[in-house]
Amino acid sequence: MSEFKTGLNFALKLDRSDKLSHFRNQFHIPKHKDGTECIYLCGNSLGLQPKITPAYINQELKDWAELGVEGHVHGKNPWLSYHELLADNMATIVGAKPIEVVVMNTLTTNLHLMMVSFYKPTTKRYKILIEGDAFPSDKYAVESQLRHHGYDDKEGLILWNSREGEELLRYEDLESILKKKGDEIAMIMIGGVNYYTGQFLDLKRITELGHKYGCIVGFDCAHGAGNVNLDLHQSGADFAIWCSYKYLNSGPGSLSGVFVHEKHAYNKNLNRFTGWWSHNKETRFKMRDEFDMLPGAEGWQLSNPPILSMAAIKASLDVFADAGMDNLVSKSKQLTAYFEFLLNELHNDNIKIITPSNENERGCQLSIQVKNANKSLHHKLTEAGVISDWREPDVIRCAPVPLYNSFEDIYNMVERLKLILDEK
Numbered sequence: 090m091s092e093f094k095t096g097l098n099f100a101l102k103l104d105r106s107d108k109l110s111h112f113r114n115q116f117h118i119p120k121h122k123d124g125t126e127c128i129y130l131c132g133n134s135l136g137l138q139p140k141i142t143p144a145y146i147n148q149e150l151k152d153w154a155e156l157g158v159e160g161h162v163h164g165k166n167p168w169l170s171y172h173e174l175l176a177d178n179m180a181t182i183v184g185a186k187p188i189e190v191v192v193m194n195t196l197t198t199n200l201h202l203m204m205v206s207f208y209k210p211t212t213k214r215y216k217i218l219i220e221g222d223a224f225p226s227d228k229y230a231v232e233s234q235l236r237h238h239g240y241d242d243k244e245g246l247i248l249w250n251s252r253e254g255e256e257l258l259r260y261e262d263l264e265s266i267l268k269k270k271g272d273e274i275a276m277i278m279i280g281g282v283n284y285y286t287g288q289f290l291d292l293k294r295i296t297e298l299g300h301k302y303g304c305i306v307g308f309d310c311a312h313g314a315g316n317v318n319l320d321l322h323q324s325g326a327d328f329a330i331w332c333s334y335k336y337l338n339s340g341p342g343s344l345s346g347v348f349v350h351e352k353h354a355y356n357k358n359l360n361r362f363t364g365w366w367s368h369n370k371e372t373r374f375k376m377r378d379e380f381d382m383l384p385g386a387e388g389w390q391l392s393n394p395p396i397l398s399m400a401a402i403k404a405s406l407d408v409f410a411d412a413g414m415d416n417l418v419s420k421s422k423q424l425t426a427y428f429e430f431l432l433n434e435l436h437n438d439n440i441k442i443i444t445p446s447n448e449n450e451r452g453c454q455l456s457i458q459v460k461n462a463n464k465s466l467h468h469k470l471t472e473a474g475v476i477s478d479w480r481e482p483d484v485i486r487c488a489p490v491p492l493y494n495s496f497e498d499i500y501n502m503v504e505r506l507k508l509i510l511d512e513k
C-alpha cells in the first residue's frame with residue numbers, strides 16, 4: 090500500500106507536515122502571465138534565486154565602492170580569502186573534506202584542468218571511458234583531450250552504453266568492458282547523476298571497479314551537487330567537478346566546484362596548469378619566488394576569482410547550511426515518490442518514467458517519456474504555467490526541488506499534464 094493518496098487535500102496535508110516548507114518563501118518564484126506563481130520544475134537546469142542573494146552581492150559592491158583595492162584585505166569579507174568562506178559549506182554538501190574542495194572557474198574548464206592532472210596516457214593505456222549518453226560538453230571535452238595527446242578520438246573513446254531497448258546503465262556491463270579492456274583505459278569519467286535519465290550511479294562501486302583495473306576515476310556531478318548525498322570522500326574518486334547554477338541556485342553561469350581527493354592533496358609530482366593563485370598564499374605577493382604549490386584542491390586555482398559570482402554562491406550555500414543536506418534529501422525522496430505515485434495513478438499507457446524507481450538510485454528528477462509526443466507538449470505545459478525541460482525525441486524532465494517546490498506544485502503539475510494528454 091502506498092503512503093500517498095490522490096486529491097488536492099492530500100497534497101496540502103503533505104505541505105502542512107513538511108518541516109522545510111518555509112524555505113519556499115526564501116526564493117523568488119517566477120510568475121506566469123496570469124500573475125500566479127509558475128510551477129517551476131527546472132531547478133536541474135537553472136536553480137531559482139534566493140531572496141538573500143542581492144544583499145550578499147551588494148555587500149561586495151559596497152566594499153568595492155568604499156574601499157577600492159583595499160577591499161582585498163579590509164573588506165567585510167576580504168576578497169583575498171573569499172573562496173575559503175565557501176569551502177566548508179560546499180564540502181558538506183558533496184560529502185568531502187574542506188581541503189578537497191575549491192570553487193573556481195566554470196565546469197567544463199575545470200574538467201579540462203582535472204584532465205591535465207589526471208589523464209596521463211601512455212602508449213599502452215591511453216583510452217577514456219565515458220557513459221554512452223554523456224552530457225555533450227563532457228564528451229567534447231574528453232574527445233579534445235584525446236586529440237590533444239595525439240590520439241584518435243573515436244578509437245580512444247570507450248562508451249558504457251545502456252542495453253538495446255533500455256535506458257539505464259548496468260554495472261555488470263561496465264565490469265565486462267573493464268575485464269576486456271581495463272588495461273587500455275587510462276581514465277573513467279562518468280556523470281554521477283545522468284542528466285537525461287536522472288539515474289544516480291553508485292560512485293563508490295564505479296571507483297572501486299575502476300581502481301581495480303588501474304584506471305583514474307572522476308565524476309561530473311553537475312546533476313548531483315545539492316541534489317543527492319554524493320559522499321565524494323568516501324567514494325574514493327580521484328576528482329569530481331560540478332556547477333553551482335543548477336541545484337546550487339547560484340545564478341546563470343556561476344562558478345564551478347572541484348573535488349580532488351585528499352590522497353592527492355600534497356602530491357607535487359602531479360602535473361598541473363598553474364597560476365599565481367595555485368601558489369603559497371604567504372609568499373604570493375612577493376612575486377619573485379619559485380613556484381610553491383598550495384596543498385589540496387586550492388592548488389588547482391589559477392586566477393584571483395570573480396567575487397560577485399562567489400557572493401551569490403555564498404548566499405546559496407548559507408541557505409543550504411540552514412536547511413541541511415540530510416533534511417533536503419529526505420524531503421526530496423518523499424516529493425519525488427509522490428510525483429511518481431500521481432503519474433502512475435494516471436494509468437496512461439502513453440507515459441513511461443525512465444528514471445529508476447528505487448529512491449536510492451535517483452535524485453529529485455523524473456524523466457517522463459511520452460509516446461508519440463513532440464515539442465508541442467512542452468509548449469502546452471509552459472502555456473499552462475509549468476516550467477519543465479524538453480529533451481528530444483520524447484522526454485520531459487521535471488525536477489521537484491525540495492528547497493522551493495511544494496507537494497501542491499506536484500499535484501497541480503500532474504493535473505495539468507493530464508488535461509493536456511487527454512486533449513489528444
Ligand SMILES: *Cc1c(COP(=O)(O)O)cnc(C)c1O
Nearest residue numbers: 195196197224226284309311332
Ligand atoms: C550542466 C552541465 C554541463 C555544463 O557545463 P558548463 O561548463 O557549466 O557550461 C556540463 N556537464 C554536465 C554533465 C552538465 O550537467
